[in-house]
Amino acid sequence: MSAMLHAGPAPSNFSDFTDLEVLFTGRRSRIYRARRRRDGQRVVLKVLPDDYPSPSETARLAREHAITASVDVPHVIGCYELVEIAESQAMVLEDIGAASLADVLAEGALTLPEALEVGRKIAVALAGIHDRHVVHKDINPSNVLYRRETGEVRVIDFGIALTLDRERPASPHVGSLEGTLAYMSPEQTGRTNRVLDRRSDLYSLGVTLYECLTGRRPFHSEDPLELLHMQLALAPTPPHRVDPAIPEVVSQLVMKLLHKDAEDRYQTARGVERDLAHCLAELEAKGTIPTFALGRRDVVTELSVPEKLYGRRRDIDALEAAFDEAARGNMRVVVVRGDPGIGKTSLLRSLHRRVGHRRGSFAGAKFGQLERERPLRALLAALRQVLRQLLTEPEERLEATRARLAAKLGGMAAVAVPVLPELERLLGP
Numbered sequence: 001m002s003a004m005l006h007a008g009p010a011p012s013n014f015s016d017f018t019d020l021e022v023l024f025t026g027r028r029s030r031i032y033r034a035r036r037r038r039d040g041q042r043v044v045l046k047v048l049p050d051d052y053p054s055p056s057e058t059a060r061l062a063r064e065h066a067i068t069a070s071v072d073v074p075h076v077i078g079c080y081e082l083v084e085i086a087e088s089q090a091m092v093l094e095d096i097g098a099a100s101l102a103d104v105l106a107e108g109a110l111t112l113p114e115a116l117e118v119g120r121k122i123a124v125a126l127a128g129i130h131d132r133h134v135v136h137k138d139i140n141p142s143n144v145l146y147r148r149e150t151g152e153v154r155v156i157d158f159g160i161a162l163t164l165d166r167e168r169p170a171s172p173h174v175g176s177l178e179g180t181l182a183y184m185s186p187e188q189t190g191r192t193n194r195v196l197d198r199r200s201d202l203y204s205l206g207v208t209l210y211e212c213l214t215g216r217r218p219f220h221s222e223d224p225l226e227l228l229h230m231q232l233a234l235a236p237t238p239p240h241r242v243d244p245a246i247p248e249v250v251s252q253l254v255m256k257l258l259h260k261d262a263e264d265r266y267q268t269a270r271g272v273e274r275d276l277a278h279c280l281a282e283l284e285a286k287g288t289i290p291t292f293a294l295g296r297r298d299v300v301t302e303l304s305v306p307e308k309l310y311g312r313r314r315d316i317d318a319l320e321a322a323f324d325e326a327a328r329g330n331m332r333v334v335v336v337r338g339d340p341g342i343g344k345t346s347l348l349r350s351l352h353r354r355v356g357h358r359r360g361s362f363a364g365a366k367f368g369q370l371e372r373e374r375p376l377r378a379l380l381a382a383l384r385q386v387l388r389q390l391l392t393e394p395e396e397r398l399e400a401t402r403a404r405l406a407a408k409l410g411g412m413a414a415v416a417v418p419v420l421p422e423l424e425r426l427l428g429p
Contacts, residue, residue: 046091073128098147109215120276121153126269130198139204140183199262206257247289271298387422
């Protein structure tokens with residue numbers, strides 16, 4: 001909702017609404033500000049972009065409506081209803097008359113009290129969202145409405161939100177990135193082989209709070225792969241070193257949110273909210289924020305199994321040494337053996353982040369005991385993962401990869417394509 005884009009007149013079939021104003025038009029939706037005719041209520045309409053949407057588009061909007069309506073909590077946009085408009089559908093949402101936080105930040109950083117209060121209210125919203133077993137997956141200033149004169153905050157856009165299975169956390173996959181890369185947690189990129197849970201939203205909150213305080217993001221690059229590398233491998237400059245006026249404890253709070261490992265971040269949105277509320281209280285009472293122990297009231301109420309490995313340092317070192325040799329062009333094969341359940345998969349996952357740091361590709365597949373008639377199935381599955389990762393690269397890098405592959409494969413490409421369909425997309429006809 002951040003940009004005012006004039007995309008022509010509003011459709012004439014919106015007979016239940018008046019005073020329509022185009023706020024935004026994009027590939028997945030059109031946004032209007034309007035007045036509901038039956039009661040004069042000011043509302044925002046989120047409409048599918050096509051007059052005759054496909055069943056999948058209709059289902060996507062219905063899912064978004066169901067999730068948005070289910071998170072009826074403070075500082076989340078109100079969702080009134082889902083309505084039929086001619087052959088399409090629209091979500092009818094609350095209108096607080098606010099701009100996006102991104103629009104506000106385009107004019108510069110917020111004041112310290114403003115930034116802390118905005119961060120606190122987003123944390124309150126996330127606490128309610130997470131209580132309903134939902135991960136937003138796209139917390140960023142464009143998806144936060146902020147009315148500066150009143151301090152009102154609303155989290156919006158649950159279009160890619162994830163509903164968590166309590167027993168099985170989500171595992172994102174490389175090649176199907178959803179969200180806004182600059183605000184995306186390492187695990188959401190799919191490059192760390194870590195599960196995606198509520199703590200991913202807390203990382204995104206950390207990036208947003210960093211920008212509110214400093215006027216810039218922790219990492220910036222026009223090259224998506226370079227930005228991805230920064231987020232996986234580099235530590236951001238602490239906010240108080242960007243702006244010495246930022247209290248060091250506030251800087252530490254933001255850096256805690258920005259830890260690469262979810263286990264080292266705040267574990268709950270309520271823990272973040274309580275520490276931000278303490279910062280605000282100290283600032284109001286004393287005009288400064290003395291250092292205090294962060295996270296003391298970050299109380300976890302659900303069991304989360306850590307993904308860190310213990311007692312496997314020697315094995316991890318051996319894998320990393322083999323990878324370092326491979327990165328220098330010396331091929332290495334490492335065999336990992338052991339009984340079922342001993343932790344072979346977890347050990348191999350420990351290498352995933354190091355590969356991401358070096359801009360390498362990581363793929364894996366399992367050999368099944370009942371699949372002996374297809375001995376190469378796992379190898380082919382792993383190769384297909386690598387090819388899908390290559391297809392996500394920028395066009396200029398993709399062109400170089402395409403040329404190298406074509407030269408290496410030569411006439412064998414025709415043999416490889418039937419078993420590796422992604423090769424056809426990569427090499428072209």
